[in-house]
Amino acid sequence: MIGNAALPGSLGGPVPNIYYDDYFQIDAKIQYAFTKDFTIYAEGDNLNNEPLRYYQGTSNMPIQNEYYGPTFDGGLTVDF
Secondary structure, three states, X not given: OOOOXXXXXXXXXXXXXXXXXXXXXXXXXXXXXXXXXXXEEEEEEOOOOOOEEEEEOOOOOEEEEEOOOOEEEEXXXXXX
């Protein structure tokens, strides 16, 4: 829930509450250490492509949908 205040200059009563919809994002990371100083890794975020939704008052009144898609990253870390 974000808030329950009347908008400045609005003609009615308070604005209904704004809620976040259920959100379940799957992230994963795998890494392998060749030595104590060199590690290779790969990771993925939002692998299930979960959208982020907000609604006002009830879930049948959506006000915002955000779609990010999955993202991937990989690399080598060096400690010295």
